[in-house]
Amino acid sequence: xxxxxxxxxxxxxxxxxxxxxxxxxxxxxxxxxxxxxxxxxxxxxxxxxxxxxxxxxxxxxxxxxxxxxxxxxxxxxxxxxxxxxxxxxxxxxxxxxxxxxxxxxxxxxxxxxxxxxxxxxxxxxxxxxxxxxxxxxxxxxxxxxxxxxxxxxxxxxxxxxxxxxxxxxxxxxxxxxxxxxxxxxxxxxxxxxxxxxxxxxxxxxxxxxxxxxxxxxxxxxxxxxxxxxxxxxxxxxxxxxxxxxxxxxxxxxxxxxxxxxxxxxxxxxxxxxxxxxxxxxxxxxxxxxxxxxxxxxxxxx
Amino acid sequence: xxxxxxxxxxxxxxxxxxxxxxxxxxxxxxxxxxxxxxxxxxxxxxxxxxxxxxxxxxxxxxxxxxxxxxxxxxxxxxxxxxxxxxxxxxxxxxxxxxxxxxxxxxxxxxxxxxxxxxxxxxxxxxxxxxxxxxxxxxxxxxxxxxxxxxxxxxxxxxxxxxxxxxxxxxxxxxxxxxxxxxxxxxxxxxxxxxxxxxxxxxxxxxxxxxxxxxxxxxxxxxxxxxxxxxxxxxxxxxxxxxxxxxxxxxxxxxxxxxxxxxxxxxxxxxxxxxxxxxxxxxxxxxxxxxxxxxxxxxxxxxxxxxxxxxxxxxxxxxxxxxxxxxxxxxxxxxxxxxxxxxxxxxxx
Amino acid sequence: xxxxxxxxxxxxxxxxxxxxxxxxxxxxxxxxxxxxxxxxxxxxxxxxxxxxxxxxxxxxxxxxxxxxxxxxxxxxxxxxxxxxxxxxxxxxxxxxxxxxxxxxxxxxxxxxxxxxxxxxxxxxxxxxxxxxxxxxxxxxxxxxxxxxxxxxxxxxxxxxxxxxxxxxxxxxxxxxxxxxxxxxxxxxxxxxxxxxxxxxxxxxxxxxxxxxxx
Numbered sequence: 001x002x003x004x005x006x007x008x009x010x011x012x013x014x015x016x017x018x019x020x021x022x023x024x025x026x027x028x029x030x031x032x033x034x035x036x037x038x039x040x041x042x043x044x045x046x047x048x049x050x051x052x053x054x055x056x057x058x059x060x061x062x063x064x065x066x067x068x069x070x071x072x073x074x075x076x077x078x079x080x081x082x083x084x085x086x087x088x089x090x091x092x093x094x095x096x097x098x099x100x101x102x103x104x105x106x107x108x109x110x111x112x113x114x115x116x117x118x119x120x121x122x123x124x125x126x127x128x129x130x131x132x133x134x135x136x137x138x139x140x141x142x143x144x145x146x147x148x149x150x151x152x153x154x155x156x157x158x159x160x161x162x163x164x165x166x167x168x169x170x171x172x173x174x175x176x177x178x179x180x181x182x183x184x185x186x187x188x189x190x191x192x193x194x195x196x197x198x199x200x201x202x203x204x205x206x207x208x209x210x211x212x213x214x215x216x217x218x219x220x221x222x223x224x225x226x227x228x229x230x231x232x233x234x235x236x237x238x239x240x241x242x243x244x245x246x247x248x249x250x251x252x253x254x255x256x257x258x259x260x261x262x263x264x265x266x267x268x269x270x271x272x273x274x275x276x277x278x279x280x281x282x283x284x285x286x287x288x289x290x291x292x293x294x295x296x297x298x299x300x301x
Numbered sequence: 302x303x304x305x306x307x308x309x310x311x312x313x314x315x316x317x318x319x320x321x322x323x324x325x326x327x328x329x330x331x332x333x334x335x336x337x338x339x340x341x342x343x344x345x346x347x348x349x350x351x352x353x354x355x356x357x358x359x360x361x362x363x364x365x366x367x368x369x370x371x372x373x374x375x376x377x378x379x380x381x382x383x384x385x386x387x388x389x390x391x392x393x394x395x396x397x398x399x400x401x402x403x404x405x406x407x408x409x410x411x412x413x414x415x416x417x418x419x420x421x422x423x424x425x426x427x428x429x430x431x432x433x434x435x436x437x438x439x440x441x442x443x444x445x446x447x448x449x450x451x452x453x454x455x456x457x458x459x460x461x462x463x464x465x466x467x468x469x470x471x472x473x474x475x476x477x478x479x480x481x482x483x484x485x486x487x488x489x490x491x492x493x494x495x496x497x498x499x500x501x502x503x504x505x506x507x508x509x510x511x512x513x514x515x516x517x518x519x520x521x522x523x524x525x526x527x528x529x530x531x532x533x534x535x536x537x538x539x540x541x542x543x544x545x546x547x548x549x550x551x552x553x554x555x556x557x558x559x560x561x562x563x564x565x566x567x568x569x570x571x572x573x574x575x576x577x578x579x580x581x582x583x584x585x586x587x588x589x590x591x592x593x594x595x596x597x598x599x600x601x602x603x604x605x606x607x608x609x610x611x612x613x614x615x616x617x618x619x620x621x622x623x624x625x626x627x628x629x630x631x632x633x634x635x636x637x638x639x640x641x642x643x644x645x646x647x648x649x
Numbered sequence: 650x651x652x653x654x655x656x657x658x659x660x661x662x663x664x665x666x667x668x669x670x671x672x673x674x675x676x677x678x679x680x681x682x683x684x685x686x687x688x689x690x691x692x693x694x695x696x697x698x699x700x701x702x703x704x705x706x707x708x709x710x711x712x713x714x715x716x717x718x719x720x721x722x723x724x725x726x727x728x729x730x731x732x733x734x735x736x737x738x739x740x741x742x743x744x745x746x747x748x749x750x751x752x753x754x755x756x757x758x759x760x761x762x763x764x765x766x767x768x769x770x771x772x773x774x775x776x777x778x779x780x781x782x783x784x785x786x787x788x789x790x791x792x793x794x795x796x797x798x799x800x801x802x803x804x805x806x807x808x809x810x811x812x813x814x815x816x817x818x819x820x821x822x823x824x825x826x827x828x829x830x831x832x833x834x835x836x837x838x839x840x841x842x843x844x845x846x847x848x849x850x851x852x853x854x855x856x857x858x859x860x861x862x863x
Contacts, residue, residue, distance in 0.1 A: 013806045014806055019746060046795055049787075161755035162478065202753075243806075543710035544710045
């Protein structure tokens, strides 16, 4: 299977730690990722509120490039937001013939014009679980994360809405109400995954700028639930949740107190750590919420 | 050719077989299970709405009338595997543990019925995750004195009698996402009946029903609904169940109380999912082997819903009961009799 | 207003108030119309609004009511459908746009309503009718974001934040000590780049996208 890798804008900016740790983990387990290096923004949640056609054209251009230039069978993204946009464009192209012909004529004008809504869209977490899986992760552990209590957080658009993710219908996808892929992968590193009620709750990140106090309240609910569950650290598979829960954490703590103070990392950083990769390569010093302190105290870095 | 094949030994098939036999036809009744009575027997239905009559009082005489009839040959644990020929000379292969044999029939009645919807796919209700989330069919078995709990309503997790029970309506019915946008036609009355049964046996247990519309169109159903509210204090809330979670080791539900315009959340000891009807495996299989037209949801499509309701898309093959769409027991029996009359007139 | 003023004595305490101010009439005097339903239907994301059968699955599982009093997707749809425009504006305009797009509603809707997008469309419907009296934060952000996407192809997070604050007249806040020290940490660690990656031939795409918007 030839895989196109679509990192999305965030992973080339503030969430570069996710980009680099994803590549390290993929390489370590023999997953070959061909980066679609001329990608554009997927349009996120903003395009779909602004212009219906644009909200399909933007992600379709990325998939057109993956198919026309790289001839891939599937496209994988580590970002919940991009995942949503790509799946949503595919659903429209497959269910709405008018949308499909609009998109195809756009792609013929500006791109390769080869894309017809027919590339399989994968989330890196789902792909990693299905193609590698907890068993292989367990066997590859060089430095066990034993003693580290992790809250495994998924965010919203990884499993929702099932109208486009088809969770609960296709066996390869995660459970749509109680996702567990990341839990099992993290448990395979030796870490203790704590039971955590807010695992699939919303971090409010979509309104991080538009409605800061509401976003902070929602983020605080997630962070403090993780802390209350006894976690040392929170791991996640989404750069937008990362921005809301990590970069915004100083503001959240200011408004909601130290109950909401907990280090936040990408799940790929912890898996990389268990593989014996260095904290520097994994960019574990990047998060504002300072995971290094707890990792040091547990003797993991 | 005066021999008729009836596929399916549920109420519809039994009634059709009996009526045909009484009219002098030879009937071969093929049933895939090793018992007769269909879903009624499979899930040990206890009482029937609206009269609270024991299901056995209805199903047992129907079964006996078939088993005691010399014109009916019953093949249990058997399935049909192929069809060749056309009306009025169908050649059908019947398979069972004794092997496969071919028989010739003048007409075929398909009465393969429904199966209860499997709510596992509604992951927000946690059916496979939480032991105390059960289906309405499982409640029938529990309330039946011959069932696994000998008639006691017991929480699967600890065997205790629940103090607070919630019933979620329309699970797998009126639901586009699972591909069943139709109404199951029986969920409302069955839940109302079960709520009354629970209250009668355990007056201290509270029962809350979450519904979108209570569709009480059958004989005596509306009266039963009134009785549940007036005499048994069953609380009906207009709002579809949204999710089931575990809060402090206790089942907790969320829904919108649409009349109050706000979401509500409360803890319960047990949740009953009023799982609707889906076309049975036997129905899908029969359609394939016999080459019958199905509707969008997999049920068998009549030649003309108004004018030829019991004729299939294929001449000489007749359909009846819950394989055409969701139906209650009372009307399945009517269907059984109706299809028998149609078969008889076609073979004349 | 004189006829609204009333006196009441409870337990010897005299209360004076304009009762009708906080006890609105229980009868809705409203001209019902499907005019607004048709308008929302035509907005991006609004097409599925008419599918709703008011079961409350969306509101029942919604993230927000716990934090935002009276937030109710089913209720918003109902108001639009029945043409209760005045009520929507007077009581709910500050709520509709609060949706955080968690998509639990769309995920579970048994009727196939794309609830999250419908709620966004209702907010847009109000924005288009200028009921807020100014550019809302959502509108400002969408504009800034889409400008950046269409012109550059990719998003530069810092530029978006800066443009958003500028557009909403809050540039000063961005220059606060906390924000600056955060920015400094991001910059020195290399997470903020002054020159983002450029996409080859984006100009052509940009031109085509702009035509689409005409």
